[in-house]
Amino acid sequence: MAIHDLENAFQQKIDNEIKIEPKDWMPDAYRKTNTRQISQHAHSEIVGMLPEGNWITRAPSLKRKAILIAKVQDEAGHGLYLYSAAETLGSSREQMIDELHSGKAKYSSIFNYPTLTWADMGAIGWLVDGAAILNQVMLCRTSYGPYARANVRICKEESFHQRQGFESLLVLSKGTKEQKEMCQDAINRWWWPSLMMFGPKDSESTNSDQSIKWKIKRKTNDELRRQFVNMIAEQVKLLGMTLPDPDLKYNNQTGQYDFGEINWDEFWNVVKGNGPCNEQRLQARRKAHEEGAWVREAAVAYAEKKQSRQPNEKTDAA
């Protein structure tokens, strides 16, 4: 079959909502885009363990500690199945991790912000996981089968995290004066970075059109962002807190919330590596990997020894 025919057949499958599976023919650019996106998602889960992991030893009650540990552990699990999904496209986990450590591969910029108080754990669950879920719900229907299925599992756990985050803020919002202040401060700091999670404006997003045609994405960055604002602007009322945007206002005509302009300079700065924690996050990942090298080597050496001993034992027995 000529390339042209293969491409047509491929697009037809997508148009007919048939999932693309690992052994199916696919255009190189489709493979590349999916590999980039899935590995980026995997890296985000793994790097995302760090800002929350930062509070495990200081969680204020045993119950909160257990919830937080379980949550961070879930993220490790998500990373694991996402790396596996990406591997079906032909890159090894080792290769992807090297690209993360060298700075070639990206991860979600949100994790380059610091977690300064306990309230940040709630704000991350509510806002950051809330934003991530909108994206991941869409991705449950993405055209690449293994990635879609990974997202189905991820969404189940993420929606739980979001509820837990909100509930934890709710407790703070009903607490002492200091707790209320802590809660509002965390919302103030995480609100704009959460809006940035949806990526550049549609007019400036380079990957959007082709991704929509291939049904890698089904909604644009701006559509998802608006959906998020509409959702959070209502939920924040239940907390009795405010969002730090003087331009946020319900628009009777559109039935949606209007909101202020994102600081795109900050957005691009963090993407380029100048966020408050970019350096620390990568350093922590590299350190874990380097310090773990002797452990992984020992595990391999032991497995090899064990395997080479087995046939001998059999021979001896014979």
Next chain:
Amino acid sequence: MNPLIQFTLFLADSNLILSQKNAEWCGHGPILEQDIAITNITLDLLGQARYFYQYAAELMNQAGHTHITEDSLAYLRTEREFKNLLLCEQPNGDWAQTVLRQFFYSVYQQSLYQQILQQSNSQLSAIAEKSLKEITYHIKWSSEWVVRLGDGTPLSHHKMLQAIKALWPYTGEFFTPTDFEKEIIPIDYEKLKMQWIDSVQNVLEEAGLPMPQNIFMHTGGKLGSHTEHLGYILAEMQYLQRTYPNAQW
């Protein structure tokens, strides 16, 4: 304080402090699967600690204290009141030291909890029964790592030797009963020791590691005389509860 309460707190504190130390690995493990595994153990230990604290709180409230909860016990007692084993508060060191610490503790826990299971205190034996299922996995996981590292590369073997040297002196305390232990339930400490030595010896032998002989043993954890590490562990763990007294979280 009533010896049963002291004993229950000793069980709770040991689990909580080891959980707190293991938790430091979360997000920093040598490989993703093992990061998940150590975090699992962390959660199990925390869950066990919570059962014991809840039971201790119940006993204390019955004995006339007021408003004792799992959190007041974990977050509002001082260094001298904590009764955890010294082993549990030792630094993570490297992966070798962490897996060996877990192995020593889990093997001890298994023998001790098997004896608690036979006792008439139904609450303690119910917690022991539930915990033993988890402990079986902890022993499997940690003993496999001890063997893998002992019999892996020369470097990993060397690191295991260092870990044994660092941790062995804190294992004698397992078998030195305090007054509160003697007073509550009849635990056969000789049997406990023999079972522990037997299990540990088997694994160290398989790992090609020597069994230390005639090492001086430190004690005191169960009675609140700790190493300098515990103060920092508690300062970090208790900071929010201490900074904002009486707040709900």
